[in-house]
């Protein structure tokens with residue numbers, strides 16, 4: 001029997017496994033495909049909410065704890081596995097914010113390094129972009145990571161440290177007795193543990209027993225495109241409305257993203273491809289004669305207030321949930337995993353757990 005079974009091998013499931021593995025626990029991760037192939041694979045890897053001044057304190061709290069953890073985590077995984085998750089202190093340029101005063105106030109209140117660039121400064125410092133007439137906000141403390149490399153490194157690290165993976169096997173049902181989960185059914189076998197943690201992203205609600213309060217988690221599709229490598233004068237991310245470009249270490253330029261309510265359909269569309277390509281070519285003229293060479297989509301696990309559920313599930317003394325991170329699941333994952341581990345280990349929690357409960 002395992003100490004913990006974690007259902008779902010995205011960033012949330014794997015970092016939760018890493019936190020618990022530190023205690024010497026015997027852990028299994030059940031993943032219906034391969035680790036990190038769903039929302040986590042699709043993500044841009046921006047290590048900040050896009051506009052933290054538009055998010056609740058509950059989201060910003062777990063984001064601000066997580067951000068400084070990433071550099072060290074990336075170095076640790078690189079050293080231990082040889083796979084570089086490419087943590088990059090790129091900075092973020094915020095254009096056309098409809099609420100620049102609020103943005104600057106937020107940065108000052110939270111002591112987040114920032115500069116307001118006049119259009120002259122902007123056009124000089126970012127001469128590779130189109131010309132601007134408006135000022136813009138430069139956030140110096142924002143970094144990026146490459147999610148698929150992070151997940152490849154994390155999976156290898158966990159395997160090397162004794163975590164068991166059941167890949168290609170979706171959890172079908174949870175066996176229940178009054179107040180208790182007694183096992184989880186895969187195809188033709190049952191896995192048993194003392195504790196069960198659902199980290200199944202957009203699919204999490206399907207796994208919670210009918211007689212408990214279900215989390216309100218729905219899929220929201222996001223499409224992205226990527227350009228082949230070019231010479232990049234400056235690795236700073238650029239945010240313009242709901243669209244952004246992320247320069248990678250190797251010169252690739254990732255462009256995102258859409259927000260679509262299409263259920264569990266994660267297919268890509270020509271319309272989104274054209275919109276993202278046109279946006280990036282207009283913003284970054286050097287991309288004009290290049291065609292994107294990749295296009296993908298992922299399903300964000302959305303909750304009504306964008307705050308994840310990190311809590312025990314009512315009615316069961318050994319079932320927990322860590323899901324619903326919507327647009328911020330990469331940047332908030334380390335603190336979400338710490339909070340989940342503190343709850344299931346009955347340790348004092350490092351932050352107030354109330355905002356992350358199902359009954360909030």
Ligand SMILES: Cc1cc2nc3c(=O)[nH]c(=O)nc-3n(C[C@H](O)[C@H](O)[C@H](O)COP(=O)(O)OP(=O)(O)OC[C@H]3O[C@@H](n4cnc5c(N)ncnc54)[C@H](O)[C@@H]3O)c2cc1C
Nearest residue numbers: 008010012032038039040044045046171201222329330331
């Ligand atoms: C286009 C896009 C861009 C994004 N950009 C960013 C960004 O820049 N920064 C940021 O912080 N966040 C970003 N996000 C959000 C982020 O990707 C998600 O919040 C995060 O990946 C959620 O992680 P997760 O582990 O909960 O979900 P997932 O990565 O979806 O993992 C859930 C896993 O559970 C598995 N699963 C489901 N059902 C079962 C079952 N029955 N049995 C076993 N396994 C199961 C799935 O196969 C999957 O691997 C972006 C998302 C998208 C789509």
